[in-house]
Amino acid sequence: MDFDRLFRFLHDLNNNNHKEWMDTHRAAYHQVRDDYKQWVEALDAELAEIDPEYEHTPPGRALNRINNNLLYHPDRPVYKDHFGVVMDKIPGKSEFYIHLGISESFIAGGFFRPEREILSSIRDAIDYNGEVLEDILNKPSFRKLFPDGLYNDRLKTTPKGYHKTHPHIRLLRNKSYVVTHNLTQTEITSPGFRDKVISVYRELIPFRDYLNTAITV
Template identity: 60%
Template sequence: MNFNHLFEFLEELQKNNHKDWMDAHRVRYHNIRDDYLKWLMQLDVELSEIDSDYYPTPKKKILNRINNNLLYHPNKPVYKDHFGAGLDKRPNTSDFYIHIGINESFLGGGFYTPKSPTLKSIREAIDYNGEVLKAILNKPSFKNTFGEMMDDDMLKTSPKGYTQDHEHIDLLRYKSFAVTYDLTQSDVLNKDFKNKIKKVYLEMLPFRRYLNKAVSV
């Protein structure tokens, strides 16, 4: 996979973000997309070799659409500035997300703004054994890799059904349970990129397993 070609395409697309340009470069887009999909499918196989509980991702579900959803976000550009891909996509569990773009690239995982039933299940797990999640989050190698969980739109008070003095109130206030690892363009272009992904995947695995168990019981 030549990621230089991917970045070059995305840069040109953002300068010409309209259907006429995309139609004129449709073959080029499909060639890059297909190359990247093959690369991801190989990564899918390699991740299954290091995780005994890995869920092989169906080919059609790996890559997200490059079109923005203008129905709900009419002011967004027609096309995204990145390629988004999800792996280990077992239904109703967290996935492992790869975001390669011209403005930002990162690896992510967990649940970002989950629906109410999922969030309720995670909070119930924290109420039961939140110390397990805290141990995962506070592990030095985990903190060095991801820092803190994403704290978008955290509650300022306790969620319904929990008191302000709950021993895990700091976790219960989260509305997303997700972490990210930032990538530079140099990281993506490096020949060791796949190994970096696998290292981050393994570091994130206990966190995702805790969440997956929370929503499966």
């Protein structure tokens, strides 16, 4: 996979963010997209080998559309400045997400602003055994890859049904349960990028397993 070409295309698209340019350069877009889909398909097979709970996700389903949704966000550009891929993708399961863009690139895992039922189930699990999640988040190897910890998206007040003195109140106040590992373009275009993604995935397994168990128990 030529990630240098992927970034060159994204830069050109960002500088010419309109349908006329895309129509003229659609063949180049398809080449970059199809090459990336092949890379994702190979990664998908590797992740399934290391994680028995992993669900195969066809690359065509994993790769998000490059068009922005202008119906609900008419102020956005016509096209995104990134390629987003959601892997291990089944309804109700925490996500494994790869975001390669010109403004930011990262790998993420967990739930971003989950539905009320899922959020309630995660909080129930934290109420029951939040120390397990605390241990996962505080593991040195985990903190090294995710130094910012849980995404800073918290209630200013205490969630209904919990007391402000709860031992895990900080975790309970979260509205999102997701962690991110930032990437540089140099890392992405290096020969070891696939290994990097796999190492991040491995570190995410206990975190995502905790969340997935919370919403199924």
